[in-house]
Amino acid sequence: MKSFAVMRNVLRRIVRDVRTLALIVILPLFFVLLYGNSFSGSYKDLTIVIVNEDNGLASVRTAEVGRITLAVDLAAKFVAALDPQMFNVVMSDDPDAAAASVGESGVWAAFVFPKSFSNALVNEAVRAGGERKIDFDGNTVTLLPGEPVDGPKTTLMLDDGNPLVAAAIHGALETAFSQMLATQQSSLTAAGLLDVRALYEGKIRILDFTAPGVIGFAMTLITVLLTAMSVVRERTSGTLTRVLIAPISAWEVTAGYTMAFSLIAIFQAAELFLGSTLLFDIRFVGSPVLVALVIVLFTIGLQGIATLISTLAKNEAQAMQFVLFLLIPSIMISGVFWPIETMPATIRPLSYLSPLTYANSALRKVMLAGRGIGDIRFELAVLGAFALVMLLLSVLSMRRQAYTA
């Protein structure tokens, strides 16, 4: 059968090409390792601020010795019982500052225990449970139910910009509360003790939350593929050599390319944003101009990456493989679907190398929270520096490609 001749021919050509062969072998393994490592499913190192104003004392009446004061430290016990893997607990004295910090610099929640937390909890437990005997200073005393005590409620200020994380935090705190209440034989429920205030009042759906990142990813895919293919084609067809032997500098050529692809990127971004807001009512409360600025800086950097890819790739097929090699991981590690916090510390530095991480963060702040330029200046600075470095490398790579084609 002649099909075998064709098969042998195809395989032989691939095996001869070391680069393609390496990609064929390495890519699947790379994806498996990255996916397995980046998406553990459990949340880790979520920063929450806890303000413990509880004095830890419970004053209760007894039948035998009158009013006694118990040191129960319930708030402190609650904090100590929190899962240290999941939470990175920061203690604070200032409830207002703690509440204001939510949604900023990685603080997911602020949790405030009122002054009389322990007292209120114990008294409620006694009131609900009726008389009960405890050991006090070596004697057995009988606790008497007292009057209802006001306000044992704790406030939980929650960043629900990411509904998944918000739900996980809320759930974990409720579980911890229930466990603590069980030790007090209390009739109180965790839900009754938690006064939850959500930053976005629960208005952000998972769809809204993932949209900026997915749009960023779409931009990445389209821009990098388009640029890499164009440059590879320009080189393999010989026109790049012809252009660069004309009196035009590699700088001017790169700038021309950048302007062309930036225009295309703006057009495509507009299409993506309009489509997602009109068709799926994606939340977009911020400034479109700011979004455009993020997109332009981001895509200029991407074009640089694409130009470098085209230097490495012998042909379009190889360019395609390099693009996949870079892009598929970028969506896994850039906090688009699951927060960077859920990734193991070994992988996390990679996230901070991915430009999509910063584009995603900036787009989220503007689109979901309506933040201004001051709130995304860090992201803009990183994306700007990235664009600049990539432009410089593109110029060098353009020159190199013309001279070795």
Add this chain to the structure above:
Amino acid sequence: MAAEQIIRAKGLRKRFGRRTALDGLDLAVTQGQLYGLAGPNGAGKTTLIRTLCGLLRPDEGEAYLLGWRMPSARVLSQLGYMPQDYAVYDDLSVLQNLEFFGELYDLRRKQVRERANELLELVELTDRKTQRVGTLSGGMRRRVSLAISLLHKPRLAFLDEPTAGVDPKLRRTFWDYFNRLAEQDVTLVVTTHLVDEALRCHVVGFLNAGRLLTQGTPDEILAETGTSNLDDAFIALQERREGGR
């Protein structure tokens, strides 16, 4: 009066891995010369041209074009280069290709139009002006490429196999045109693997295995080898060389 030396190269050596493409090559071409670079496939013709233009860096030796040590950006506006591959934009029309390169060479729109008309007439593509280059035949694409290379009236042009795939009649037209350009003091280096075509050149260099076997006017070469055509002369020189080893 000695004519100005437009190309001067000394001891050019270039290796690609274990293969030696240029093996210590010297070259001098004066103004208005039509220099034919002939030799078999793989003789080093393209490598020589690319090295002279500054597209490849020689491992040893140096090249000067118009008095500038290559690679240099200073000569680019006076340099014409027709690569061996088509090097044209398939998605653009013939005229759009010319217009783009015209802009790169600082030609005004009107100048581009005039030059385009002239050159398209020469390469017999006037009626294909608005046709997309991708739909043209290989020979036609090569003709577009030639037109681009000469668009800006270069003082010095390197044409790598300009007649490959071109019909015999048009090939003659091309050589007539090259001769006319030379009369106007344009210096041309034209490669061909059809050794006999080199008869139309002022000076012919026979390149073999990265070295010049000989160099001179066609008559001188024929006299030197005692042959009646350049094909025979080339074979005789090649055999003489191998015998002398």
